[in-house]
Amino acid sequence: MDRRTFSKNIALAGAAAALSPFGIARAQARKLKVGVILPRSGYLGFIGQSCQKGADLAPGVIKDMLGVDIELMNADFESNVDTARTRAERLIQEGANVLVGAFDSGASAAIAQVAEQRGVPYVINIGAAPQITEQGYKFVFRNFQTAIDIVREGLDLIGALFQATNTVPRTAVYMHVNDTFGQAMTKGIGAMLPLRTHLPFKIVDTIPYDPAAKDLTVEVSKAKASNADFLLLVCRLNDAILLRREMVKQRWNPMGIISPGSPGMYEEQYFKTLGKLSEYSISNVPWYNPNAKLTKIVEKAFLKQNPKDRLDFHGLNVGYTFEAILIAADAFKRAGTTDPKTLADAIRQTNITDKMSLGGPIKFNAKGQVEGIGSACVQNLNLLPTVVLPTSAAKAKPVFPAPYYKKT
Numbered sequence: 001m002d003r004r005t006f007s008k009n010i011a012l013a014g015a016a017a018a019l020s021p022f023g024i025a026r027a028q029a030r031k032l033k034v035g036v037i038l039p040r041s042g043y044l045g046f047i048g049q050s051c052q053k054g055a056d057l058a059p060g061v062i063k064d065m066l067g068v069d070i071e072l073m074n075a076d077f078e079s080n081v082d083t084a085r086t087r088a089e090r091l092i093q094e095g096a097n098v099l100v101g102a103f104d105s106g107a108s109a110a111i112a113q114v115a116e117q118r119g120v121p122y123v124i125n126i127g128a129a130p131q132i133t134e135q136g137y138k139f140v141f142r143n144f145q146t147a148i149d150i151v152r153e154g155l156d157l158i159g160a161l162f163q164a165t166n167t168v169p170r171t172a173v174y175m176h177v178n179d180t181f182g183q184a185m186t187k188g189i190g191a192m193l194p195l196r197t198h199l200p201f202k203i204v205d206t207i208p209y210d211p212a213a214k215d216l217t218v219e220v221s222k223a224k225a226s227n228a229d230f231l232l233l234v235c236r237l238n239d240a241i242l243l244r245r246e247m248v249k250q251r252w253n254p255m256g257i258i259s260p261g262s263p264g265m266y267e268e269q270y271f272k273t274l275g276k277l278s279e280y281s282i283s284n285v286p287w288y289n290p291n292a293k294l295t296k297i298v299e300k301a302f303l304k305q306n307p308k309d310r311l312d313f314h315g316l317n318v319g320y321t322f323e324a325i326l327i328a329a330d331a332f333k334r335a336g337t338t339d340p341k342t343l344a345d346a347i348r349q350t351n352i353t354d355k356m357s358l359g360g361p362i363k364f365n366a367k368g369q370v371e372g373i374g375s376a377c378v379q380n381l382n383l384l385p386t387v388v389l390p391t392s393a394a395k396a397k398p399v400f401p402a403p404y405y406k407k408t
Helices: 003-019 023-029 044-067 081-093 106-116 147-165 180-195 216-224 238-249 268-278 292-303 315-335 340-348
Strands: 030-037 070-074 098-101 121-125 140-142 171-177 202-209 231-235 255-257 280-285 377-380 384-389
Touching: 023 202, 030 044, 030 081, 030 140, 044 070, 044 315, 070 081, 070 216, 081 098, 081 106, 098 106, 106 140, 106 216, 121 216, 121 315, 147 180, 147 280, 147 377, 147 384, 171 180, 171 216, 171 268, 171 315, 180 202, 180 231, 202 216, 202 377, 216 238, 238 268, 268 377, 280 315, 280 340, 292 315
Parallel strands: 030 070, 030 098, 098 121, 121 140, 171 202, 171 231, 231 255, 255 280
Antiparallel strands: 280 377, 377 384
């Protein structure tokens, strides 16, 4: 065989290798396929759609930041835990290198089981049930506070709120959704509140309810009958709207509504649906830093894709969904491969300082749980979710009691 024939045969062999399964895998390693699982329909639909906005802008921004090509593989789990499990299975079968989602704790727990069984990395954007990262999983990572962390931060912010407004409420009625998230938060409050001896109030009644409920007349009537100074609320979106309307209908006007850490009352649909009735509701939640360099970059991309919208209404959902995809892309760049184990190991070594969320760098402990995320006291003022505490990040002063408060 002469040199020319040898070279030709080598070239043909290389082309054949590129078309083989291994060659195709190597070629695809230039792109990261991210399976994004969110509740874009069902009772969590509005929040899922809000999270999706963060996913949609991620490929462009991350390409500019890291030079990584990302292909999104979007799936709607329709606010159903069983559907979330099947969607995760399907995305993996269709070639997803990493999964991201799912906002809801129950769905996130189901996806985590699938990801671990199939050996595919999963980065949770939002989902607080502590047990998710207490299973000894090797492929599951969460860039969000656990319910215990949310409650701890949320209760401390309630104390700061009372101090900032010179108020001393003595009683609270506690209402909460009875899903996985609500139960985890309730357990956290039961454990943490007795340790917060500086807080002046006690819970006089606890009222659980279904987040998919269509009527909360009985529950609100019972809460009103407690004659508590304020409402301590762990909610979702649709139920928060329903509850607020029922409060007005029954003319129940406590000092205020305070969430120790749940979604719903800072969502755009809460404002759009309730108008002025949305004012003065307070949510103590993990939040984004409006002054961060990355926030300004993401906001520019957000406004380009959503010219009639505002990041204020979607900051938490957009920020944490974007960061989840950023974590995967950062690990992929360092690993240089989509091999699931290598990718999971790279995620475990994450150290991202240029981020949107409040708190320290994005780092995971041995359980795959991020540590050091900060919370903010977000109050609805002038029809916008506004940071009022801590003072270092505040855009306005807190208002408590709410102006509608009537002593009984």
